[in-house]
Amino acid sequence: MPVLPIVTYNDPVLTEQAEEIEEDSPELQTLIDNMLETMYNADGVGLAAPQIGRSIKLFVMDTDSMIEDGEVPYGPMVFINPLILEKKGNKVPMEEGCLSIPEVNDKVFRPETVVIEFFDRDFNKHRLEANGWTSRVIQHEYDHLEGVLFLDYLSAFKKRMHKKELKSIEEGEKKIKYPVVPKNTVEK
Template sequence: MIYPIVAYGNPILKKEAVEINEGEDIKGLIKDMFETMEKASGVGLAAPQINKGLRLFVVDSNLMIEEGSGEKGVRQAFINPIILDEYGEEYSFEEGCLSIPEIRAEIIRPEKLTIEYFDEDWNLHEEEFSGMTARVIQHEYDHLEGILFIDYLKGLKKRMVKGKLMEISKGKIATDYRMLYP
């Protein structure tokens, strides 16, 4: 099932997501989230973006990895994740979001992280990720905390996107995927 993507302005995007009961069967939801993400040409999707306030996101960072970079992408689900540490050199990269189409901005994040999470079979993992995969995870994790990438913008940059954000929240935008407007 392909879900509509929740657009900027919907209150669920600003709420902290709740933990999923351990052992709950959410494999169908995870499959649907991957399908929804792929239909929208995304590399990550958090449950709040499909109007479900759950601590769950999926990523497929393979599309972000440059050939020959030596970096390894992942395609997996993260259930009840906790970022334990973020470290390494901070760097800037232009980010976008399926919930905020047509707006992109340079966001500074640390290059590495350690995260604890359950996979779809409820196996507990603690892993380190770096580069583009870490960035996608950080972006999606922020969604679970009610943080959007535009929340990192300051001053003039924030004022410059304000009009476009209003258009998005009113549904005055065209996308190649279905959206759910506030």
């Protein structure tokens, strides 16, 4: 399975609303396998289709390496056409990063719990209530499908603190340990 290049900060595909997936296909199944391989290769715990230049409602994740006591291990998961039904609980700050914004991390406040409906890779419908890191990753990846980046939750002051790093990513100057695609070269 090939490792796909990841779209980096400030590419327009990262700010678009993703499109629904109409049906299963061999190409979709190959894309899912390639996305999982890409995520693992980059040492990520989640990857949304817009991050590989595809503006479709699909993300993959595997949070087992991050879970804490009392959290459920789910293994690799595929979310097709997900819909967050509810966010509940206190907003908790946690450090977040993003494969499309390498080596930039900051605290983001998100609700503790999320309830989400989605189709798995076999197009079976599921409803999941998740907490902890799993909830955090679901909300982060879901945001990608809505054209939202974790940076959008930061104050203007915090964004200015990251300005130099973001410019380095945008201009392709930052050394990144996994394949990336330069801005504006992604097929839509």
